[in-house]
Amino acid sequence: MVFHGYRSSAHDSKVRSVNMKHVYLSTICPVIFALLQLFAKTTQEHISVNSDITSQVEVLARTIPQTVLTFLNRYVSNYLYWDFRVNQFEQFTFHDFESSLLGNETQQHDRSMSPWTVRFPIRQFRRTNTWKLLSDQLLGRTGEIFYLREVKTVGVWKTDQTLKHSCASADENDVFMFVFLNTNWEKNDYGELQLHGLLGVDKVVHPKPGRIVFASCKTTFIIKPPSMASSKGLKVLVVRATRAEELSEKSEADETGDEEDFKKRLSENEKDLPAIFLEDVKQFEPAEHLVRRYSLNSTTGIHIFDDVLDNSVVEALVNFVIANATYQENTPDDGSDNVYWISGYPLDVFVRTNIWKVTQQLVKYISGQEGFMPYDVSCNLIRVSDHSKIHIDCSHSVDEFTVLFYLNKDWKVEYNGETVFFDDDYEPILAIKPKYGRIAVFNCGILHSARPPSSLVNGARYTFAVKVSRLEKFQTxxxxxxxxxxxxxxxxxxxxxxxxxxxxxxxxxxxxxxxxxxxxxxxxxxxxxxxxxxxxxxxxxxx
Structure with a gap:
C-alpha cells in the first residue's frame, strides 16, 4: 500500500504537471504566435510587392537591355569623372577606418558608401531612356510621379572597404533605385547588394547585368566588393527619386552650382592656383638636400632629395590635387605601368608654379643643362588591389627625366608602396620609400615600378609625376x-x-x-x- 500510494502521488504530480503545461500552452503560446504573425506580416510588407514602394524592397523582373548597358558604361567611363573619397591623402588603416564610424553622421555620410563615385547631373539623366524606363516602373507600381533627387554611379573594386549607407534624412517620399551596369558578371565574382532591416540583412541581391532593384530610402544598404579573383570593378547606378517635386528642383539647383564649379576646375584657363604656388622660390642648394645618388653609368642615375619644399608648399600641393583630381577610368596599354587611375593637369597651369621652378633647378643640377620643359604632369593613385608593372617612361633616356613628388604623410615601411628600380636584366637595384615631400629624379629610360600599398592601408599611395624633355619637337x-x-x-x-x-x-x-x-x-x-x-x-x- 505504501509503495502503491507513492506511485499514486507521483502519478498525480505528473497529471498536475501536464495540466500546468496545457494551461501554459493554451494561454502563452497564442500570444507568442500572434507576435510571430505580426512580425511575419511586418517583414513581408517590407520586402514584398505592394503599392507603397517606399516601404519595401523589390527586385524587378524587367532589366536594362544589354545594348543600353554598353552605352551607359561607355558614357560613364569616357565622359564623366570619378571621385575618390577615402580620407584623401592620409593613409587610412583598418583601425582608423573602424574608429571613424564613431564620428558624427555628417562625416559618415560624406565618406560615401564606396571609395569611388561618379555624379551624373540630374538635368542630363532626366533626358535618358533609362530614366524613362525607371520612372514608368515607379508610376506603374504607385500611380504617382517621381522626380530625380540624386544620380550617381558607385564603383567598387576588390579589397575596397565599403560602408553601410542610407539617406542623410530618411524622407518617406523618397525611394532608391539600383541598376547593375556591368555587362558581364559571374556568380563567383561576389559584389552582392545587401539591404538591411532592424534585425540584420533582409535581402541579398546578386549583381546580374541590367538588374533593377527598388528600395525604400529608409532602407540601409551596402554594396559588397568583388572577389579577390575578379579583376573587374563592380559598377552600380544609384538613383534617388522623390514624390516631392520641390525637393528635386532644389537638388538640381544645388547641383548646377556644383557643376559650374566642377567645369571651372577642369578648365585649363580658369584653374585657380593657391597663392603659395606663385611665391618666389627660396634659394636652396640641391646638393644639401641630396640624400642618395645611384648611378647606373656615366649618364643615367637616380637621385633622392628630402626637405626641398616647405611643408606648407607640400600641403598646398596635396590640397590642390585633392580639389582638382578627377579620374577617368583608364585601361592601361600593354607595356605601360598598368596604373589604372591617373589625373592629368594642364601644362600651362603647372609652369606658372614655384613647384615647376624647383623641378627645373633639380633637373639642371643633375644634368648640368637648361632648356627642359614639361610634357606630362599627372597624379598617380595606386591602391592595394592594383597590379603595377615594370616599365620605362620614355625612350630618350639622356634627354628626358621623370620627377616624382611623394604626397602621403606618416608613411611607414610596412605600408609598402616603394618605387623599385631595375637593371636591364630586371634585377632590382634600388627601392625608394615614400616620404612626405620627398622628390625622386631619374632618367626616364630606367626600368622601374610603383609598388601598391599594403593591406594595412585602405586609402591610396599618391605621387605627383612631372616628365620633362629638352627635345623641342617631343615637348610639343x-x-x-x-x-x-x-x-x-x-x-x-x-x-x-x-x-x-x-x-x-x-x-x-x-x-x-x-x-x-x-x-x-x-x-x-x-x-x-x-x-x-x-x-x-x-x-x-x-x-
Missing amino acids: TDDVHDDVNVIREFLEDASEDEMKNVDVAAVEQLLKKVSKGTASKQEVEQCLKMFEDREKEDIFRNI
Missing part, C-alpha cells in the same frame, strides 16, 4: 601623338551617324601634316573635340 608633339591615335580610333570605329557631315578628306590631310611635323597642337585638338562631341551625342541618344 607628345600630346599631339596621343590625340592623333585617338582620332584614328574614331575613324575606325565611328558609326554612320557620327561620320555625318565629317569632312573625311580634311581629316586625312591633317593626319598627313602630323606625320610631316607641320600640324599645330590646336588643329589636332579641334579635330579631336569634334569627334568626341559626336561620339558623346551618339552614346547619349542610346542610354
Whole structure:
C-alpha cells in the first residue's frame, strides 16, 4: 500500500504537471504566435510587392537591355569623372577606418558608401531612356510621379572597404533605385547588394547585368566588393527619386552650382592656383638636400632629395590635387605601368608654379643643362588591389627625366608602396620609400615600378609625376601623338551617324601634316573635340 500510494502521488504530480503545461500552452503560446504573425506580416510588407514602394524592397523582373548597358558604361567611363573619397591623402588603416564610424553622421555620410563615385547631373539623366524606363516602373507600381533627387554611379573594386549607407534624412517620399551596369558578371565574382532591416540583412541581391532593384530610402544598404579573383570593378547606378517635386528642383539647383564649379576646375584657363604656388622660390642648394645618388653609368642615375619644399608648399600641393583630381577610368596599354587611375593637369597651369621652378633647378643640377620643359604632369593613385608593372617612361633616356613628388604623410615601411628600380636584366637595384615631400629624379629610360600599398592601408599611395624633355619637337608633339591615335580610333570605329557631315578628306590631310611635323597642337585638338562631341551625342541618344 505504501509503495502503491507513492506511485499514486507521483502519478498525480505528473497529471498536475501536464495540466500546468496545457494551461501554459493554451494561454502563452497564442500570444507568442500572434507576435510571430505580426512580425511575419511586418517583414513581408517590407520586402514584398505592394503599392507603397517606399516601404519595401523589390527586385524587378524587367532589366536594362544589354545594348543600353554598353552605352551607359561607355558614357560613364569616357565622359564623366570619378571621385575618390577615402580620407584623401592620409593613409587610412583598418583601425582608423573602424574608429571613424564613431564620428558624427555628417562625416559618415560624406565618406560615401564606396571609395569611388561618379555624379551624373540630374538635368542630363532626366533626358535618358533609362530614366524613362525607371520612372514608368515607379508610376506603374504607385500611380504617382517621381522626380530625380540624386544620380550617381558607385564603383567598387576588390579589397575596397565599403560602408553601410542610407539617406542623410530618411524622407518617406523618397525611394532608391539600383541598376547593375556591368555587362558581364559571374556568380563567383561576389559584389552582392545587401539591404538591411532592424534585425540584420533582409535581402541579398546578386549583381546580374541590367538588374533593377527598388528600395525604400529608409532602407540601409551596402554594396559588397568583388572577389579577390575578379579583376573587374563592380559598377552600380544609384538613383534617388522623390514624390516631392520641390525637393528635386532644389537638388538640381544645388547641383548646377556644383557643376559650374566642377567645369571651372577642369578648365585649363580658369584653374585657380593657391597663392603659395606663385611665391618666389627660396634659394636652396640641391646638393644639401641630396640624400642618395645611384648611378647606373656615366649618364643615367637616380637621385633622392628630402626637405626641398616647405611643408606648407607640400600641403598646398596635396590640397590642390585633392580639389582638382578627377579620374577617368583608364585601361592601361600593354607595356605601360598598368596604373589604372591617373589625373592629368594642364601644362600651362603647372609652369606658372614655384613647384615647376624647383623641378627645373633639380633637373639642371643633375644634368648640368637648361632648356627642359614639361610634357606630362599627372597624379598617380595606386591602391592595394592594383597590379603595377615594370616599365620605362620614355625612350630618350639622356634627354628626358621623370620627377616624382611623394604626397602621403606618416608613411611607414610596412605600408609598402616603394618605387623599385631595375637593371636591364630586371634585377632590382634600388627601392625608394615614400616620404612626405620627398622628390625622386631619374632618367626616364630606367626600368622601374610603383609598388601598391599594403593591406594595412585602405586609402591610396599618391605621387605627383612631372616628365620633362629638352627635345623641342617631343615637348610639343607628345600630346599631339596621343590625340592623333585617338582620332584614328574614331575613324575606325565611328558609326554612320557620327561620320555625318565629317569632312573625311580634311581629316586625312591633317593626319598627313602630323606625320610631316607641320600640324599645330590646336588643329589636332579641334579635330579631336569634334569627334568626341559626336561620339558623346551618339552614346547619349542610346542610354
